[in-house]
Amino acid sequence: MNALDLHRADRLNVAVTREVFIPRDIHDVFDFVAAEDVLPRILTGYGMVPGVASTSAVSGPWDRPGSHRVVHLADGSTVNEGLTHYDRPAYFAYRVSEPSFALKHLMSEARGQFWFEPADGGTKVKWTYTFQAKNRFARLPLTLFVKSQWKGYMNVCLANLVEHFAEPPIVSMR
Secondary structure, eight states: OHHHHHHHHHHHHEEEEEEEEESSOOOHHHHTOOOOOOOOOOOOTTTTOOOEEEEEEEOOOOSSSTOOEEEEETOOOEEEEEEEEEEEETTEEEEEOSSSGGGGGGGEEEEEEEEEETTTTEEEEEEEEEEEEEEHHHHHHEEEEEIIIIHHHHHHHHHHHHHOOOOOEEOOOO
16 A cells, blocks of 8 residues: 555544553453453443444454454344454554444444553553545544444443452451
């Protein structure tokens, strides 16, 4: 792809970034978020975005770039996901393509990226999700969807992550 093509493709991108602090060790947080079986526990849905029900057709170890799987959503739709980068405990990234639901009319692909940084008493997690619109006409409705639905979906997912690592309540025995 030449520089002009890259510039045109970049103009079709719609991205959102969310961050959260987890009061746990970076290795524990990374290992949980990047685990092959984590999606149904964290990606529970929001508004028009269904939660993840399961995954199937996993092609290889989920810590190896090039591995891919089919993600099954709670509404019966699917999407393909492939791991593109894995650098424990700092970064991993994935590509999402071929959705079987309405977004197939608006997006050509999406890319998710997670960064993990040690922070005072825990780990800072940064998650960026970048959709690529199919064309310039699809960019506006895709942007509206991302701002009204996907951002909330990411917030719920990160809240689920925080809840997973929350300390259990201290129970007083009298």
